[in-house]
Amino acid sequence: MEVLTPRSLDEALSVKAERPDARPIAGGTDLLVELNFDRARPETLLNLNEVPELRGWSRENGTLRLGSGLTYAEAMRAPLAELVPALAEASRTVGSPQIRTRGTLGGNLGTASPAGDALPPLLVEGAQVELGSLRGVRSLPLSEFLVGPKRNALEPDELVLAVRLLPSAQPQTFMKVGPRNAMVIAVCSLALVADRERGELRAAYGSSGPVVGLVTAPLEERDHFADTVAAAASPIDDVRGTAIYRRHALRVLAERAMERCLA
């Protein structure tokens, strides 16, 4: 296995154009498990850890740009945590401190699992995913980027560069259900924004359908909103939980989230 380590974004994109099969790796919290269990044997790894343009976050005219190399540990820290509080809460639920120090937003996007903890809070904030290749940069709404379970809209020569969003500055929260009190893959999860400015409720559920799903409703429909969220999800039975429990839990989470955000 060959490991290529570009030192700049241009170099990274050139490598990806030449070697579209190269598997990008940053924290490696997903990919190394695949390698360990012999589920993947990529010829080439594209190590993105030395690409400065992918790291950290910035703010321009109110719009946040979160680099794909932003770690969960970084997302938990102020002042970013105050701008996207649900994302900070979601980041706290990711793995252990070691995993949060290594794992990146780009990993959640690249893996595109419906259990990706960062995805629901990004979805309720209307995030756009910035994709780059030598052909140029394009932007896609997160909902269009996530096309199926563990499938996304990346072209073979593209890399996830960043996520852009305009923080709503509205009350929001994230909750995740797991059968133990830390270090779990979500049985189901929910991010919710009570957007008084736009007069709407936005919720996104994780681990309750093939992709992370967004549900919106006018604020006046608060009384039915938990049921709407539960009905919108399409959970299945698997080793982590039952469909009936997931739907039930989503309803409870949505009620509690509204209490938190509308208090």
Add this chain to the structure above:
Amino acid sequence: MSTIPTRTPRRTPSRTPTRRLEPGRVGDPATRHDGVPKVTGEFAYSSDLHAAGMLWGKTVRSPHAHARVVEIDTSEARRLPGVHAVLTHEDVPGQKNYGLEFADQPVLASDRVRYFGEAVALVAAEEPEQARRAAAAVRVVYEPLEPVTEMERALEQEPLHPDRPTMSHGYRDDPRPNVVRTMVIRHGDPEAEGEVSVAGVYEIGIQDQAFLGPESGLAVPDGEGGVDVYVATQWLHVDRDQVAPCLGLPPEMVRIHLSGVGGAFGGREDLSMQIHGALLALRTGRPVKIVYNRQESFVGHIHRHPARIWCEHRATRAGKLVNVRIRILLDGGAYASSSTAVTSNAASFALGPYAVENALIESTCVYTNNPPCGAMRGFGAVQTCFAGEAQLDKLATKLGIDPVELRLLNALAPGDRLPTGQQIEGSLPVAEVIRCAAALPLPQAESLPREAIRLPGGAGNTTRGEGVQRGIGFAVGFKNICYSEGFDDSTAARVILRADGSAEINCAAAEVGQGVSDVILQVARTELGTDDVVLAPPETASVASAGSASASRMTWMAAGAVQLACRAALEERKRAGGDEVDVERIYRHARTTPLDPETGQITGDRAHVAFAVAAMRVVVEVDVELGLTRVVWIGTAQDVGKAVNPLAVAGQIEGGTAQGLGLALMEEIQTRDGLITNASFTDYLIPTTLDMPPVESVLVEDPEPGAPYGAKGVGEPPTVVSTAAIVSALRDATGRELARVPVRPDDIVGL
């Protein structure tokens, strides 16, 4: 009788003061000699072994739970780069089958596979990756057969072992297909009626030992036809006695050395890579290392028996137990392992530490195509404690009696008889232990708001107090110490006492993390009156068998052997005029005899050597809307005889409690048609620090008359009791029956 309260330090941000490494004597809270290297990562585990020129071994395993093996084609695998050997059943030079107690398991499958992950072929190659590729290239043609996966149906289906390997060992003859062992205990009048009665059916899922160090070892050919195997195991000599016949070698040509053990809990009683590694090493003439990965580890060892238990407890209105009727069905999986002993233990301790004049207990273990089960911490008593203690809570509720009072009313005491007819001769302070645990003050209810990690759901941030109910539970656990029913193993110790007063101890007792090597050193320092004592690395060639690090027996037995050998060495040296002496002694506990196969009654004075009891009080908070739990606090009292090392005992209590907590709340191997569907630590969950509360433990010291220093084993009682105690608290919080562990969120919510 004395009690030692040991309070676990609360998790506060203040720094723990550094404890000086003191060479302790018996009774001292000695610091573990392997503690610092383990915490700092310097300790060498069996997976860290290395030898010059070594090859890597890999096992080809069955993807089917039950299939006929039609053909094995190794030609392609042999042609791959770096490959030195590809072996099948045809290459096993000696006995084709092995087993801890019954040789019913093929070293490598020949015509049939009986469980998912059964070993079929072996590969050795220069690099691990080459070995993996070669293993994948071994072409095995299977004809899948219908798997036997349901315990009750197994008793009617075609036998998986038509030759019935476990029968004709003095067990009750049970003609039903797939029976590993049936055991019936008839005590008093099994039809006796009570004034009240409670009944229930309880289920226990498959728990895994989930040791962090996967199966691993290194086999080194000695160039003279023999082999040295360095491996993480629980009993060096029983490994040797299983390995040698399969290699077609006399036992002395196979030497087993203990390597760094990353947890055992019963899961290393059976062989894993020992024969396989030795076969590859002898074939290639090179050292061969085998390390299972996490996924393979889930099929690389046996598990705790899942069980279904039917109970009826009959009592007087005053709460005195009159008659207990229990039927236990255990799923042993594909091979016998130690299932026959687990079957018997489940029956023997099914009543708990209570005096009951009449009982009918039936315990049956069956073969299926599910994952094989065998020894795990608690060994049959965990399953029946969960059922029996739930029954006592149910009875207490029905009678309106305090659950602690009900237990005290029925508490067993020395002089009483067990349902097997055995009289309790030694120490058994049941009432004292119950009183001590019940007297521990409960922590005050915590106020809201508080951090999410101090609420059910923890880091998941699911509640700020909504739906949270507090519950308090109590349970008592009961189990034997040492092996039983005529299986009277011994422990040897050898002491080299030098003229300068220094000493070297040889003992093959396996240090599996329980701290037995410190016990050995503490005993030797005490007996020899010097701190200048070293413990030689355990191996089969230098000393006779120590028996297994199992059944809470190793402290008792190793302390007995070392004490005996040290005293003999001192005498011997006196006789030798102060010159160096080398003395080996074998220690044995009081003799046991089998139980009568028809009545389950003793055939001599005793079937079990000694007993221990633990009581536990638990506070939980449960989010009843989401079904999530936070165990807030655990207080426990345990009958330890004498704490050789109180610090290590407290550690065993915490660890054992955590393992029982895992079974109560999350740990279960899930299967579909016999295939394991959650073979990873992503989906087989074990408790984290956020799941494990502080444990306050009281050590009740009532010395066991027959034991060295009066010390009983301590490893199992906390695991036996904690599952039952935690679920008792969950029932108190939720008002639900919760008759199955692990308790799932669905069960708490009532979906």
